[in-house]
Amino acid sequence: MLAIVVQGKKGAALGEEVYRYGAAQYLVISVDQPISGFIIEATPDRPYLGLKLDLDPHELCEIIALQTTAIADKKETSVRGFFVSTANLSLLDCALRLIQLLDTPEDIPILAPMMIREIHYRLLIGEQSEAVRQIATSGSNMQRIAAVIQSIKVDFAKPLCVAALAEQASMSPSSFHHHFKQVTSVSPLQYQKQIRLLEALRLMLAENYNAIMAADRVGYESPSQFSREYARLFGAPPIQDIDRLLSVG
DSSP states (O other): OEEEEEESEEEEEETTEEEEEETTEEEEEOSOOOEEEEEEEOOSSSOOEEEEEOOOHHHHHHHHHHSOHHHHTOOOOOOOSEEEEEOOHHHHHHHHHHHHGGGOGGGHHHHHHHHHHHHHHHHHTSTTHHHHHHHHSTTOHHHHHHHHHHHHHHTTTSOOOHHHHHHHTTSOHHHHHHHHHHHHSSOHHHHHHHHHHHHHHHHHHHSOOOHHHHHHHTTOSOHHHHHHHHHHHHSSOHHHHHHHHHHHO
């Protein structure tokens, strides 16, 4: 996913890391991660405005195939699957032209695909080109870690077996742990923990689970451990945090 801020400021939290970005900056997420976003700066006179675009790996792959061999054969390194950068004028111009098509909807079927393709190209030749390239590179470290992430998300309530995940990624356990942390900024166990806690939060807010029920549903055997880890991530124990969120809502 690509998100460009046009006006205002936004934040994105991944675990204890918080990324802030404002006008003319953009966020790219290249692997599925438990990220929460929030508006930092907006007023009635100057509301938050942004453009979100789902990136197409097939589009990226076609463009990569047209690039020179020297670029395509560049040595792969593990890179973060989540980053913030400043957009150059070419990327901003293309995004603006895409938005302006809303004024001439009859042009959208013809021109929008070309502009979206140009945005993919601009990202591929930008300062975060390696991270974008790995989205579409078959067998890249990012793709292998992305596949493992899907396995963790499907079975997040079950005990984590790092050796089995490393085997799925065709890596040694130590190499897998290194690449996973390079891409996601957290260890596999921390990633699973964040998925569990976010799901527990959803269950308590949306389905009226109490803390003990939610802890059991997401795989915690100890309610006290669940409460400690929940408070560490969200800043307050489950009961206090849910009461606060419901009162705000």
